Amino acid sequence: MNRAPHAQEKETLLEVRDLSIAFASGRSLLMAVDRVGLHVATGETLALLGESGCGKSATALALLRLLPAAGRIVGGQVSFAGRDLLALPETEMRGVRGGGMAMIFQEPATSLNPVLTIGHQVAEVLVRHLGLAGSEARARAFELLTAVGIADAARRLDEYPFQLSGGMKQRVMIAVALAANPRLLIADEPTTALDVTMQAQILELLRRLQVERAMGMLLITHDLGVVAQLATRVGVMYAGEIVEEAPRDSFFSSPRHPYTQKLFAALPDLARRGGRLETIPGQVPPLSGMPAGCRFAARCAHAWQHCREEAPDWRLVGPAHRVRCHLVDGLAAQIGGAASPVASAPAGSSPPAPSVLSVTDLCVHFPIRRGVLQRTVGHVRAVDGVSLELARGQTLALVGESGCGKTTVGKAVLQLLPVAGGSVRLLGEELGACSRAALRQLRRRMQMIFQDPFASLNPRLAVGEIIGEGMRALGTTVDRRHEAAAIAAVLQQVGLDPAAAERYPHEFSGGQRQRIAIARALAVQPDLVICDEPTSALDVSVQAQILNLLASLQVELGLAYLFITHNFAVVDHLADLVAVMYLGRIVEQGTVDEVLRSPQHPYTWALLSAVPSLRLEEQPEFVRLPGEIPSPANPPAGCHFHPRCRQAMVTCGARYPQKTALSGTHSVSCHLYP
Amino acid sequence: MAPVVLWSDALIWLLVAAALAFAWGSRRNPLLRAAWQRVGRSRTGMASATVLLFYVCVGLLDSLHFRPRLESGETQIAASSERKPAVYAVQVLSLLDAVLSPLRTRSEKTYSEPLATRAHAKEAIELRDASGRVRQIRDYPRLQYGGAHLGADETRRDADIGERLLRALAIALLVWWALAAATATALARIEACSHVEAWRRIWCNETGFACNAVLAVIAALLLVGIALGQLAVDYHVFGTDKVGQDVLYQVLKSVRTALVIGLVTTLVMLPLAVFLGVVAGYFRGWVDDLIQYLYTTLSSIPGVLLIAAAVLMMQVVIDTHPQWFATAAERADLRLLALCFILGVTSWTGLCRLLRGETLKLRELEYIQAAQAFAVSDLRILARHILPNLMHIVIIALVMDFSSLVLAEAVLSYVGIGVDPTMISFGTMINNARLELAREPAVWWSLAAAFVFMFTLVLAANLLADAVRDAFDPRLAGAA
Structure with a gap:
């Protein structure tokens, strides 16, 4: 954290002036980035923050002159270490890419070539930029892999990408980017595809490397938590413009642009628990229809006539803190004080409601088949003895890293997957023992909302048909006229225009699609809704809209939610109960306050410490989890977590711990609590 | 005359009806309509579609068959016995034959070069000189029909051809001008703009439909077509073959065979491939194993x-049951259909594999799981969720397979296992030309004519397939 000494002697590395980027569409050019100016000094991290479609990635690609074929740089200057990049010939530009500035991409799984060894891919850069070859290159590659924290680097050099986990691949990508000692590192959403524990490790690694090498870093992200962890300065992008630029501390303590303030307010947080989140109405304007005045005016609560007529210019509002807004002077920082009143009563005070869902010892095993005759040689124990209890009007959050079996639990409850053992009771009826016909009747009592709103709606059907399908299949409506009225009603319930029934999914944005998916589930009037990461594919402001919608529907209809997620802020905001899963089993279970405020299991503790906090001083010490999540086909003996646990004892390796009740609602499976 | 409906005729007209029904259905579905509009904007696509349409028209004309009524030799007998049932010829003719009857009937003795007035090979000719003595000379004999109107003045041939070409050019220009003007007027009315503006929009490609490409191709087709028509009246434009038949006539007759092979085969193949592929991909398990086993086995046999x-085998069956067929045309037709069927049954594996893979991907998508959570029946999921999302692959495969099947027919006929020898097809023409090329001087025209016509057909089909794929592939079509 000792960046202060650098601040005095820093030299400007990258200077971008009035950079404009347009995309060719037919005969017209659509401006994607409009006169963006930024600068990065050595040892400094500038974070570009914004929602999807704001031109962040286009800006980064333009700096490297790697825009896709339709993209054009239509104006501006980019000078890097004194050289004008836009005027360089392509041959010299190749030396700058990788040698001068390097880029880390979002998706580690697709950024590495699957048919080349790790060592080969690192050496490729060394050969090109440093002229190293043979054993020299190999030795250097070994050093690099060690530097990015890959254990047993000598062996990894000869391995292929498929043998590494996601976090390791991202480490390799960082090693490749660092190979030619770049002076500027561009990181485009470097941790978005990773789990929280991996994200924390990668952020820590980036921070360490930057200090060691005094690199400049341009960080592109939509995650305020990542910004708080890594940035020294922050630039907020909206609709192709930078609207606010500030040093980190003043950015987090007093954001000045209404858009930035809304972004903060839209984050689910403990302070607004149970209440409604601030949302930003509307969406980012399309490239073809940019408003003439301030681009945010249409969505801004404080906009006045002047905003719609004239685009605001930069105003300095503090040391190195500037903002593009007309009403800077009249607007006080509102962050923190804007919490809406708490709407629902605290969960504890209500009388215990009847149980909607009761799961006991649920097991889902996938057979592993080998050989010519496809004989079953073993089982992947994706879910291995999970017990849950969920009452009417309650929300149970199921959290854990990817691959721990959360989604499998959801699908097994819905009987979309064969259940190997245990029982699932919905409203007192045993689902496993049901006949097909009886199960059909129970299907309307439980529905699911999926993660990706782009994959969960059939693109070939109109919205009305999508929503009506469930009603027709389950026979909840009789005639067509009645059905049309029911569809219109449910569309209104989720905040869409009933006319949407005639249109097709591709005409809607991500948030609207998720509303349609919710409407489809609600159309059959279920009692239980399983939400499988319903907001993880959405932007922060849209996420807030969907969370608000889910909360108000729960109050109105008394729905029970089984909420599957890895986002602890959402859990904190929405859930009553939390169950933490690790490798197919629940390791800790209790109310939100019990689990998130006083976590008992070492795994819960590690998970919580990895969540990036907006306030650095509040960040608990990061409990680093060594190694990777093991394969559920071959779980470790004894407690599944013990190989990664700092407090492991002899007994941990010997047998799986019993469930220990710490209070009426809080239980944990760990040998530390006998 | 008595109409004759061959099996392949019925199938062809059924296909036309199905295509019209599909087009009507596409108009109502906004997604399909948008995709077809993208095809309509593609200039190569529409140009090749125009060429294909010409071929299809020839093929359709050739698919209306009848048996001509035989004129009784003595009119007085016919007059006296009016109640006697009409007698029809054994020969089955099509509408195209009727249109082209000059070409069909004017057979020479043997080979003649394109536009020739004399035969290709020297012959002994008996001449009676002034004294009445019969003298034998060896010379190229005069053709019976080719250039017969020139009489003795054969040197006028070049001037005559030039004159006819000029006339053709003039007529073509006139007809094309009328067509283009009509298009511009229609456009002006639809878009409510001036005539000049409509004209400019057509040529600057600013309309929603690639009018300029279509008009250009129509111009080329008119030029070639009218010139051929002008010349074919009195010459053999592409020469004659071994038995003196006009090659132009043969080439035009081949078009139908190629279309039937291309279209009917896909008709046989498609239901098999779609049904088995989708079922294998969706249900997995033993159904998948069985279908995979089937197509792996089938595709490992050469x-x-x-x-x-x-x-x-089919030939043996046909030869041992001559009583099944009233005419030779019926026999040839059944053989053609059987070939289509055999080609269809052996070539569904590729598309089936493709569809199985795509279904495997689709069935894991969340909207399928959502439908399962609603207890929607499996068949309904297949019909409403999986099949519409596979349609783009099916359409692309359909158009692309067409050209490969036309080529396959040529290859099979060359090997001798193709269509009936009496049926004219590109394959039989090429097969016959095999030996002609070895002659000295070579007889090249029949091969060249077959090549040019087949090449144009397959090229147009391939270009249209590209345009259709670009328009229907969701990855290329942009925002889905």
């Missing part, structure tokens, strides 16, 4: 061998 065996 294709030509399998087709040869089936065709030979």
Whole structure:
């Protein structure tokens, strides 16, 4: 954290002036980035923050002159270490890419070539930029892999990408980017595809490397938590413009642009628990229809006539803190004080409601088949003895890293997957023992909302048909006229225009699609809704809209939610109960306050410490989890977590711990609590 | 005359009806309509569609068959016995034959070069000189029909051809101008703009439909077509073959065979491939194993061998049951259909594999799981969720397979296991030309004519396939 000494002697590395980027569409050019100016000094991290479609990635690609074929740089200057990049010939530009500035991409799984060894891919850069070859290159590659924290680097050099986990691949990508000692590192959403524990490790690694090498870093992200962890300065992008630029501390303590303030307010947080989140109405304007005045005016609560007529210019509002807004002077920082009143009563005070869902010892095993005759040689124990209890009007959050079996639990409850053992009771009826016909009747009592709103709606059907399908299949409506009225009603319930029934999914944005998916589930009037990461594919402001919608529907209809997620802020905001899963089993279970405020299991503790906090001083010490999540086909003996646990004892390796009740609602499976 | 409906005629008209129904259905579905509009904007696509349409028209004309009524030799007998039932010829003719009857009937003795007035090879000719003595000389004999109108003045041939070409050019220009003007007027009315503006929009490609490409192709087709028509009246434009038949006539007759092979085969193949592929991909398990086993086995047998065996067996059956067929045309037609069927049954594996893979991907998508959570029945999921999302692959495969099947027919006929020898097809023409090329001087025209016509057909089909794929592939079509 000792960046202060650098601040005095820093030299400007990258200077971008009035950079404009347009995309060719037919005969017209659509401006994607409009006169963006930024600068990065050595040892400094500038974070570009914004929602999807704001031109962040286009800006980064333009700096490297790697825009896709339709993209054009239509104006501006980019000078890097004194050289004008836009005027360089392509041959010299190749030396700058990788040698001068390097880029880390979002998706580690697709950024590495699957048919080349790790060592080969690192050496490729060394050969090109440093002229190293043979054993020299190999030795250097070994050093690099060690530097990015890959254990047993000598062996990894000869391995292929498929043998590494996601976090390791991202480490390799960082090693490749660092190979030619770049002076500027561009990181485009470097941790978005990773789990929280991996994200924390990668952020820590980036921070360490930057200090060691005094690199400049341009960080592109939509995650305020990542910004708080890594940035020294922050630039907020909206609709192709930078609207606010500030040093980190003043950015987090007093954001000045209404858009930035809304972004903060839209984050689910403990302070607004149970209440409604601030949302930003509307969406980012399309490239073809940019408003003439301030681009945010249409969505801004404080906009006045002047905003719609004239685009605001930069105003300095503090040391190195500037903002593009007309009403800077009249607007006080509102962050923190804007919490809406708490709407629902605290969960504890209500009388215990009847149980909607009761799961006991649920097991889902996938057979592993080998050989010519496809004989079953073993089982992947994706879910291995999970017990849950969920009452009417309650929300149970199921959290854990990817691959721990959360989604499998959801699908097994819905009987979309064969259940190997245990029982699932919905409203007192045993689902496993049901006949097909009886199960059909129970299907309307439980529905699911999926993660990706782009994959969960059939693109070939109109919205009305999508929503009506469930009603027709389950026979909840009789005639067509009645059905049309029911569809219109449910569309209104989720905040869409009933006319949407005639249109097709591709005409809607991500948030609207998720509303349609919710409407489809609600159309059959279920009692239980399983939400499988319903907001993880959405932007922060849209996420807030969907969370608000889910909360108000729960109050109105008394729905029970089984909420599957890895986002602890959402859990904190929405859930009553939390169950933490690790490798197919629940390791800790209790109310939100019990689990998130006083976590008992070492795994819960590690998970919580990895969540990036907006306030650095509040960040608990990061409990680093060594190694990777093991394969559920071959779980470790004894407690599944013990190989990664700092407090492991002899007994941990010997047998799986019993469930220990710490209070009426809080239980944990760990040998530390006998 | 008595109309004759061959099996392949029925199938062809059924296909036309199905295509019209599909087009009508597409108009109502906004997604399909948008995709077809993208095809309409593609200039190569529409240009090749125009060429294909010409071929299809020729093929359709050739698919209306009838048996002509035989004129009784003595009119007085016919007058006295009016109640006697009409007698029809054994020969089955099509509408195209009727249109082209000059070409069909004017057969020479043997080979003649394109536009020739004399035969290709020297012959002994008996001449009676002034004294009445018969003298034998060896010379190229005069053709019976080719250039017959010139009489003795054969040197006027070049001037005559030039004159006819000029006339053709003039007529073509006139007709094309009328067509273009009509298009511009229609556009001006639809878009409510001035005539000049509509004209400019057509040529600057600013309309929603690639009018300029279509008009350009129509201009080329008119030029070639009218010139051919002008010349074909009195010459053999592409020469004559071994038995003196006009090559232009043969080439035009081949078009139908090619279309039937291309279209009917896909008709046989499609239901098999779609049904088995989708079922294998969706249900997995033993159904998948069974279907995979089936197509793996089928595709490991060499294709030509399998087709040869089936065709030979079919031939034996046909030859041993002559009583099944009233005319030779019916026999040839059944053989053609059987070939289509055999080709279809042996070539569904590729598309089936493709569809199975795509279904495997689709069935894991969340909207399928959502439908399962609603207890929607499996067949309904297949019909409403999986099939519409596979349609783009099916359409692309359909158009692309067409050209490969036309080529396959040529290859099979060359090997001798293709269509009936009496049926004219590109394959039989090429097969016959095999020996002609070895002659000295070579007889090249029949091969060249077959090549040019087949090449144009397959090229147009391939270009249209590209345009259709670009328009229907969701990855290329942009925002889905």
